Amino acid sequence: AKEHFDAIVVGAGPSGNAATYTLAKAGLKVLQIERGEYPGSKNVQGAILYANALEKIIPDFRDDAPLERHIIEQRMWMLDDTSFVGTHYRSDDYNKPPYNRYTIIRAQFDKWFSAKVREAGALLICETTVEELLMDGNRCIGVRCDRLGGEVYADVVVLADGVNSTLARKAGFHGEIQAKNVALAVKEILFMPEETIQARFNIGEEEGVVIEMMGSVTEGMVGTGFLYTNKDSLTIGVGCMLSDFKANPNRTAPYALLEKLKKHPSIAPLIEGGEMKEYAAHLIPEGGFHAVPQIYGEGWMIVGDSGGFVNAAHREGSNLAMTTGRLAAETVIAAKAANQPLTAKTLSAYKKALDESFVMKDLKKYRDLPEVLHTSPQFFTTYPTLLNRAAQTMFTVDGVDKKTKEREIFGSFKSARRLGGLMSDAFKIWRAVR
Ligand code: FAD
Numbered sequence: 001a002k003e004h005f006d007a008i009v010v011g012a013g014p015s016g017n018a019a020t021y022t023l024a025k026a027g028l029k030v031l032q033i034e035r036g037e038y039p040g041s042k043n044v045q046g047a048i049l050y051a052n053a054l055e056k057i058i059p060d061f062r063d064d065a066p067l068e069r070h071i072i073e074q075r076m077w078m079l080d081d082t083s084f085v086g087t088h089y090r091s092d093d094y095n096k097p098p099y100n101r102y103t104i105i106r107a108q109f110d111k112w113f114s115a116k117v118r119e120a121g122a123l124l125i126c127e128t129t130v131e132e133l134l135m136d137g138n139r140c141i142g143v144r145c146d147r148l149g150g151e152v153y154a155d156v157v158v159l160a161d162g163v164n165s166t167l168a169r170k171a172g173f174h175g176e177i178q179a180k181n182v183a184l185a186v187k188e189i190l191f192m193p194e195e196t197i198q199a200r201f202n203i204g205e206e207e208g209v210v211i212e213m214m215g216s217v218t219e220g221m222v223g224t225g226f227l228y229t230n231k232d233s234l235t236i237g238v239g240c241m242l243s244d245f246k247a248n249p250n251r252t253a254p255y256a257l258l259e260k261l262k263k264h265p266s267i268a269p270l271i272e273g274g275e276m277k278e279y280a281a282h283l284i285p286e287g288g289f290h291a292v293p294q295i296y297g298e299g300w301m302i303v304g305d306s307g308g309f310v311n312a313a314h315r316e317g318s319n320l321a322m323t324t325g326r327l328a329a330e331t332v333i334a335a336k337a338a339n340q341p342l343t344a345k346t347l348s349a350y351k352k353a354l355d356e357s358f359v360m361k362d363l364k365k366y367r368d369l370p371e372v373l374h375t376s377p378q379f380f381t382t383y384p385t386l387l388n389r390a391a392q393t394m395f396t397v398d399g400v401d402k403k404t405k406e407r408e409i410f411g412s413f414k415s416a417r418r419l420g421g422l423m424s425d426a427f428k429i430w431r432a433v434r
Contacts, residue, residue, distance in 0.1 A: 015304025016160030018325030040110025046235030069208030070099035079215035174293035181287025187237025190274025215384030
C-alpha cells in the first residue's frame with residue numbers, strides 16, 4: 001500500500017517550514033517535499049527577518065539561528081540622478097534585546113529552519129519535485145512526484161511552493177499569474193570586511209542599517225531599490241513590476257537598472273570595493289489584497305508567496321509566509337483534534353484566522369495601492385525629481401532670498417502637476433494608504 005501522511009507540505013521556504021514545523025511539533029505525521037538540493041539552495045539572497053512571526057513558532061530562535069545584524073536604523077531615500085532626499089530613523093531602543101528585525105542570508109537561514117523542522121519529527125525529502133496534485137473529484141488526496149515511486153497520499157496538502165504557484169494553477173485552483181501582480185527583483189551580495197561596513201554605515205559590531213529607495217533608479221516604473229548590511233556583506237537590489245518591464249521592450253533591463261543604482265553617486269561610495277559573489281533574480285507577488293486567490297478547499301491549502309501574501313508597501317514577505325504557514329497548520333491541528341475531516345468547510349477556519357491577523361488586515365489597508373501606483377508614474381518620476389530640486393534650491397546659499405526660493409519651488413511643483421494634479425495626487429495617496 002502507498003504510504004499515507006496526515007499532511008504533505010510542498011516547499012521548504014519560510015511558509016513551508018513554518019507549516020511543517022508546527023504540524024510536526026503537534027505530533028502529526030508530516031512529509032515535506034523540496035525540489036532544491038537542500039532547503040535554501042534556491043534562496044540565496046540576503047533579506048530582512050521580522051522576529052515577531054518566527055518567535056510565535058520558535059520562541060528561542062535567537063539562541064542558534066544564523067542572524068547577521070539587528071537593524072538599528074532605517075533610511076528612506078528619494079533619488080534623482082545625482083542626489084537624494086531622505087529620512088533616517090535610528091533608535092537606541094532598537095539596540096536593546098530582544099531585537100525586532102535582523103538581516104539574514106536566506107541559504108543559511110532556511111537550512112537552520114529546516115534542521116528545526118526535522119528535529120520536530122517531520123520527514124523531509126529534497127531534490128524531489130511535486131509534479132501535480134492527486135485529485136479524487138474536487139478533493140486533493142496527495143501528490144505525484146518525480147521520484148519516490150511517484151504517488152504519496154495525505155489528508156491535506158499544503159502548497160508552500162512559492163510565487164509561481166504552479167501546482168495550484170495546474171489544479172485549476174486559480175488562474176494565470178498576471179504581470180501586473182508580480183515584481184521582478186534582482187539583487188547581489190557584495191562582500192567586504194565587517195569593519196568597512198561598520199565605518200561606512202556608522203554602526204557597531206552587530207548593528208545594521210536598511211536603506212529603501214525610490215525615484216530615478218526605476219526609470220518611471222513602479223518599483224524600489226534597497227541596500228541591507230549583513231555581517232561581512234551588503235545586499236543591494238532593485239525590483240519593478242513585471243508589467244512595466246513588459247510594456248516597453250526598450251526599457252532598461254533589470255540587471256542594467258541595478259548597475260545604474262550601484263553607480264549612483266550616493267550609493268557608489270557605500271559599496272565601493274565590494275566583491276560580488278552572488279546574483280539572483282526572483283519574482284515577488286505584489287498584487288496585494290485583490291490578487292489573493294482561493295486559499296483552501298477540499299484537502300488543500302495555500303500559504304506564503306503561492307497565495308500572494310506579500311505586503312509590498314512595507315517590504316514584508318517572509319513574516320507573512322511564516323504566519324500563513326503557522327495558521328494553516330494550526331487549523332489542521334485543531335480539526336484533527338476534533339476528529340473533523342479536512343474538508344473545505346473545516347479548512348475555512350484558516351481564512352478566518354488570516355482575516356483576523358495582521359496579514360489580511362494589512363493587505364486590506366493597502367488594497368488600492370497597487371492600482372494607484374500603476375496608474376501614477378509621477379510618484380516615481382516627477383515627485384522625486386521635484387523634491388531633490390527643492391532641497392537643492394533651499395540649501396544652496398547664492399544670494400537669492402528665501403521667499404523667492406520658496407516661490408520658485410512652489411512654481412516648479414505647480415508647473416509640473418498643476419494645482420488640480422497636486423491635490424488629486426495627494427488624495428490618491430491618502431486613499432491608497434488610509
Ligand atoms: P519560497 O521562499 O519561494 O519557497 C518556496 C519553496 O518551494 C522553494 O524552496 C522551492 O524550491 C520549493 N518548490 C517550488 N515548487 C516546488 C515543487 N513543485 N516541488 C517541490 N518543491 C517546490 N521578505 C521579507 O520578509 N524580507 C525581505 O527583505 C525580503 N526581500 C526580498 C527580496 C527579493 C529580491 C525577493 C524576491 C523577495 C523578498 N522577500 C522578502 C519576500 C520573501 O522572500 C518571500 O515572501 C518568502 O520567501 C516567501 O516564502 P515561501 O516559503 O512562501 O516561498
